[in-house]
Amino acid sequence: MRGRTAAEVQEPWKVRRHELTEQGWELLAPLIPRASAGRPRVEQRLVINGMVYKIRTGISWRDLPERCDPWPTVCTCFRRCTSTASSPGGPAADADPG
Template structure:
């Protein structure tokens, strides 16, 4: 079974539970991209540092999960 990214419907359900973007400071990485990255690692067992580029930084995904 392969990994499937979040559908638009699933994302609409999850998005309200995430904290809002900070008003000041550095802009946060795209939430959907990071969540898909976290799910990819959990589903495939790949190492954080081997996370495909399309999901952003593995360090960012790991920190968000933490």
């Protein structure tokens, strides 16, 4: 199910154990760059929650819950975030995403 919004996934938004709280999202949301061109972005909160879930549980990307966006989207965003956050050849460059 592509193009879901947070409201479509769960109404009202209830924070689960491995998801950002409303306060955490309010701090993080302004730091996420806006898309300037190309395809419209997916619901960023769902992508971030997918990343948090993966990091906290240690599951493989393919095992992400359905309430997160499709695993390839979350995995690609995670790889982009970790590659821009580290220096070339740093630990994130050698990390296995799966």
